[in-house]
Amino acid sequence: MxxxxxxxxxxxxxxxxxxxxxDETINDATAPIAKLIGQIVFFKIPLFGxxxxxxxxxxxxxxxxxxxxxxxxxxxxxxxxxxxxRGDYANPKHAGEVSHFQALATAVSGTVGIGNIGGVAVAxxxxxxxxTFWLIMAGFLGMSTKFVECTLGVKYRNENxxxxxxxxxxxxxxxxxxxxxxxxxxKFMGTFYAIGIFIGALGIGNMFQSNQAYVQLNNVxxxxxxxxxxxxxxxxxxxxxxxxxxGIKSIAKVTEKIVPFMAIFYCVFALIVILMNFTSIPAAIxxxxxxxxxxxxxxxxxxxxxxxxxxxxxxxxxAGIGSASIAHSAVRTNEPVTEGVVSLLEPFIDTIVICTIxxxxxxxxxxxxxxxxxxxxxxxxxxxxxxxQLSWFPIPLAFAGVLFAFSTMISWSYYGLKGWTYLFGESxxxxxxxxxxxCAFVALGCVVQLGxxxxxxxxxxxxxxxxxxxxxxxxxxxxxxxxxxxFARIESGEIKKFSNV
Amino acid sequence: MTxxxxxxxxxxxxxxxxxKFALECAKNSGAKVIVAYVIEWSPYxxxxxEENAERHQxxxxxxxxxxxxxxxxxxxxxxxxxxxxxxxxxxxxPAQTLAELAQETDASQIxxxxxxxxxxxxxxxxxxxxxxxxxxxxxxxxxx
Numbered sequence: 001m002x003x004x005x006x007x008x009x010x011x012x013x014x015x016x017x018x019x020x021x022x023d024e025t026i027n028d029a030t031a032p033i034a035k036l037i038g039q040i041v042f043f044k045i046p047l048f049g050x051x052x053x054x055x056x057x058x059x060x061x062x063x064x065x066x067x068x069x070x071x072x073x074x075x076x077x078x079x080x081x082x083x084x085x086r087g088d089y090a091n092p093k094h095a096g097e098v099s100h101f102q103a104l105a106t107a108v109s110g111t112v113g114i115g116n117i118g119g120v121a122v123a124x125x126x127x128x129x130x131x132t133f134w135l136i137m138a139g140f141l142g143m144s145t146k147f148v149e150c151t152l153g154v155k156y157r158n159e160n161x162x163x164x165x166x167x168x169x170x171x172x173x174x175x176x177x178x179x180x181x182x183x184x185x186x187k188f189m190g191t192f193y194a195i196g197i198f199i200g201a202l203g204i205g206n207m208f209q210s211n212q213a214y215v216q217l218n219n220v221x222x223x224x225x226x227x228x229x230x231x232x233x234x235x236x237x238x239x240x241x242x243x244x245x246x247g248i249k250s251i252a253k254v255t256e257k258i259v260p261f262m263a264i265f266y267c268v269f270a271l272i273v274i275l276m277n278f279t280s281i282p283a284a285i286x287x288x289x290x291x292x293x294x295x296x297x298x299x300x301x302x303x304x305x306x307x308x309x310x311x312x313x314x315x316x317x318x319a320g321i322g323s324a325s326i327a328h329s330a331v332r333t334n335e336p337v338t339e340g341v342v343s344l345l346e347p348f349i350d351t352i353v354i355c356t357i358x359x360x361x362x363x364x365x366x367x368x369x370x371x372x373x374x375x376x377x378x379x380x381x382x383x384x385x386x387x388x389q390l391s392w393f394p395i396p397l398a399f400a401g402v403l404f405a406f407s408t409m410i411s412w413s414y415y416g417l418k419g420w421t422y423l424f425g426e427s428x429x430x431x432x433x434x435x436x437x438x439c440a441f442v443a444l445g446c447v448v449q450l451g452x453x454x455x456x457x458x459x460x461x462x463x464x465x466x467x468x469x470x471x472x473x474x475x476x477x478x479x480x481x482x483x484x485x486x487f488a489r490i491e492s493g494e495i496k497k498f499s500n501v
Numbered sequence: 502m503t504x505x506x507x508x509x510x511x512x513x514x515x516x517x518x519x520x521k522f523a524l525e526c527a528k529n530s531g532a533k534v535i536v537a538y539v540i541e542w543s544p545y546x547x548x549x550x551e552e553n554a555e556r557h558q559x560x561x562x563x564x565x566x567x568x569x570x571x572x573x574x575x576x577x578x579x580x581x582x583x584x585x586x587x588x589x590x591x592x593x594x595p596a597q598t599l600a601e602l603a604q605e606t607d608a609s610q611i612x613x614x615x616x617x618x619x620x621x622x623x624x625x626x627x628x629x630x631x632x633x634x635x636x637x638x639x640x641x642x643x644x645x
Contacts, residue, residue, distance in 0.1 A: 087544050092601055096560040096592030098553045099544030106550050163558035244551075256547035330553035414550035 034452035034459075041459040047303055055462045056311050059320040062469040063141035066148050069476055070483060074143035077341045080490070084342050088497045097332045100342045107327040107343065109259045110411030111350050113404045114212050115316035117266075117397070118379030120358040125377060127308030128298040129284070129366070130291025132359040134309025139351025142319030143344040148472045151340030151479050152176070153325030154333065160426060167329020168415070169322035169464070170194040170422045173471040180474065189467045191423065196464035197323065198419035203457015205412020206438060207445030210236050213405040214446040216379065220398040233446030239406070241439040244413050245432065259407045262400040263354065269386070269393065270357040276389045277364035284363035316355055317347040321461060322468040326415050335495075337486040340479070361385045413438050504532045507608035509599050509633075511538060512571045519614035519644040520575055524582055526612075533585040535606050536575045538567050539599060542592035564590050596632035603639050610640045 044051035067074060083089065084100045123131040149169070156175045157167025170190040177186025214232045218225040225232060274281065295301030298308075318324055324346060328339045365372045365385040373384040379401065386393040413435070420434040489495045508523045510516040527534050540563050548556075572588035579586035589606070591598055603611050613630050630643045 090544065092591070092593065092598070095544070095598070096540065096542050096556075096563065098548070098556045101545050102548050102553060105547045106553055109547070110550070163561065164555050165557070166554070243549075253547075253549075256549055260547060327550045327553070330550065330556065332557055410549055414554075417551075 031452040034455040037459045037463075038455050041463045047300070051300070052303070052307050053311070055465060056307060056314070058469060059145075059314055059465055060138070060141070060310055062320060062472065063138070063145045066144040066472070066476065067141050070144060070147070070480060072144075073147050073341075073483065074140060074344055077147065077344055078348075081341045081345050083497075084338055085345065089338070089495065091498055094332070098330050100331065100338065103328050103331045103339065104342050104345060105260060106256070106330075106411070107324045107346055108263075108349055109256060109407045110327060110415075111316065111318050111324065111346060111408075112259070112263055112354060113316075113408040114209070114379060114401060115312070116350065116354045117358060117382050117401060117404075118212070119312050119316055120355050121362055121378050121381040123308050123312040124359060124362050124366075125381065126298075127305040127312075128291045128295065129287035129359075129363050130289075130293070130295055130298065130302065130305035131309040131312070132288045132356065132363065133292030134306045135313045135355055135359065136309075136352055138310040138313030139317060139347045139355070142313060142317055142347040142351065145319040145469075145472070146317075146324060146347055147340040147344045148476060148479050149319075149322050149325040149340075149468070150328040150343035151336045151482065152472070152475055153322075153329040154331060154336035154339045155478075155482070157329040165330055165332075166418055166421060166426070168197075168326035168418055168422075169468045169471065170197070170419065171329075172325075172475065173467060176471060176475045176478075189471060193322070193464050193467050194419040194422040196419075196460045197326075198416050198423070200457050200461035200464065201412045201416025201419065202438065202441045204461050205415065206409055206441045207448075207457070209405040209409045209412075210442045210445035212379070213402045216398040216401045219380065219383075220395055229446040230443070233443035236406075236446065237439045237443035240409055240413070240442050241435075243410060244438065245435045255403060255407050255410065259403055262403055265396070266400055267354060267357055269390065270361050273386055273389045274357070274360050274364055277368055280364040280367035281360075283367045284360060287363060287367070288359070313347075313351050313355070317350040319347050320465045320469055322464065323412075323415050326418050327411065335486055337479075337482050340483075358382060409442065503607050503609045504530060505606065505608045506532050506534045507599065507603045507606060507611045507639075508534050508536050508575070509539070509611060509613040509629075510536055510571060510575055511614075513614065515614035515644075517614070519612050520578070522642075522644045523612045524579060524584065527579065527584045527586075528582060533587070534579050535587050535589055535602075535608060536572050536579070537589040537591070537599060537602050538572050539595040539602075540564070540567055540590065540592045541595055543594065560592065563592075595629045596636055599629075599633055600637045603637060608639060610642060611637055612642045612644060614644050 041055055042053040043055075044053050045057075046052075085104055087099060087101065090099060120132075120135070123135060127134075152172040153167045153169070156172035157165050158171055159165050170193045173193055174186045174190030177183070177189060210233060213236065214225070214229055217232060277284075290296070291298070291305060293302055295303065295305045298304045300307065314320060324343060328343050331339050333339060362382060362385045365388055369388070372388055373381040376384045383394045383397055386397060416438065417431060417434055421431065424430045486495070506523055506527060508519060510520065523534055526532065552559075567590045568588060572590055576586045576588045589602055591602065593601075599611060599613070602608075611633065613633060615628065615630055630641075634641050634643065
């Protein structure tokens with residue numbers, strides 16, 4: 001333990017000088033690489049005056065395909081998903097294992113984050129109110145993608161000798177392709193995915209989060225934390241360290257308990273603000289629909305609004321990235337389909353409920369006072385919309401933002417860890433090295449200008465959609481077969497409810 | 502009516518008294534005793550991904566520990582006295598799970614000690630014995 005602490009200390013000391021100079025060096029060195037990777041991954045095709053990144057198109061086509069191919073599982077499975085989460089089908093003899101509710105809650109904590117608060121504001125600023133419509137649509141279609149991912153995650157996971165489980169896209173890609181006689185290709189895809197999720201975990205799941213948490217704290221402090229990024233970074237790194245390396249479960253427990261309440265708290269006050277703006281509600285909703293169809297004032301018109309909406313939705317609910325599949329693999333069930341069904345609630349909660357509420361808070365404020373936010377963008381714009389009605393709200397909002405960032409970091413530390421163990425094996429020593437690296441990046445995130453590094457990680461996370469969705473297409477027939485068999489057995493009464501309520 | 506008693510234990514002095522009482526009753530009536538221990542657990546808690554991944558392992562450890570340190574000694578004690586006894590360890594909400602176990606094992610009554618919850622905790626959460634009296638579908642004997 002002592003050695004680990006020394007190592008962490010050394011790593012953090014290494015990050016400190018970053019605030020003075022190394023920052024620029026890193027940026028200068030990585031900028032051309034970032035630009036190149038970004039250009040490849042987000043390669044854009046001009047379409048009716050808007051630029052459509054191919055990777056977004058790839059995700060959207062996938063989501064539409066799975067929705068149609070599986071006969072609108074996102075609608076058909078919805079009621080059953082709620083029954084499963086409620087525990088209606090839970091065998092009391094298996095009590096003590098991870099429940100469907102717990103798996104869902106864990107995965108939702110990982111996805112509900114800054115994107116739900118700030119990302120929506122970006123979407124509305126760039127894509128106009130119409131982007132909200134497409135955001136909801138993307139959430140709706142994304143439910144089907146999640147279903148496929150999470151079903152496969154459970155079906156192809158590894159059970160380790162010690163009884164723990166490792167699952168996720170790297171496992172279903174490798175085993176799924178191997179089953180179809182494409183052993184080498186499967187290995188390549190699995191490894192590719194593992195590398196991508198590992199690096200993505202250090203960027204989107206880590207530096208971006210700690211950076212945004214710092215920015216929010218600094219905003220609330222009125223700029224009082226300027227130049228103290230290293231201190232905030234060290235504190236955050238220490239807290240993350242104590243949870244993921246020190247195994248201090250109580251901090252994680254507290255966060256995991258507070259985050260759902262924060263999400264509810266956020267939604268309740270958002271609804272209050274929307275109601276306080278009640279005279280603007282019809283106009284705001286009208287704007288969402290007309291904006292979606294006409295794209296008035298948006299570059300690229302309706303198509304432009306569509307692209308922005310879809311892109312933000314993917315950023316927020318991660319459908320197609322495959323990360324949630326790693327979290328859902330932990331559930332012990334004989335029916336992989338049940339986990340898929342439960343997971344389709346995730347884009348629903350994340351995108352259709354929380355993002356839409358945020359969009360309405362901003363939308364109704366805009367109708368009432370078009371210039372309400374001034375120059376504020378992103379999370380600051382959302383904050384300004386709340387502040388119009390509830391002057392004290394920016395402080396709890398910043399607090400919520402920090403907690404969201406923290407829980408996202410904890411979740412992503414695990415996703416990255418699974419990528420790492422897939423590549424380097426399950427040895428404890430290797431895992432500790434990874435965790436230390438993760439903590440160092442938390443500190444780093446508050447200190448460096450994120451620009452190029454974030455672009456690389458961003459691009460990589462989107463890049464892993466390519467193998468992931470390709471794998472989903474290949475394995476979709478297996479999912480369909482399992483799904484039909486499962487629902488037929490529900491229909492026939494072979495699978496019964498345990499609680500007769 | 503079956504001649505089977507569900508005996509709820511938790512390793513506390515209170516449950517020691519219930520064990521003694523069950524032993525006497527079973528001796529006199531020739532009843533079978535099912536010794537039950539419930540590990541408090543809720544399916545609606547919030548966990549980290551890592552906790553979820555390790556859950557199966559932890560669950561087995563928890564069950565093993567409860568079986569060897571709490572349930573098995575009681576079963577052995579009863580058997581030594583010539584009573585037909587078996588053990589059960591399960592996760593869940595204590596009172597509710599005990600009531601379910603009674604139904605499952607076809608027990609005709611439940612014996613439970615006052616499980617030593619006092620003060621603030623029982624004021625907020627209620628005591629297991631009191632909750633069991635409210636939810637059980639078979640007679641419950643609370644041993645003071």
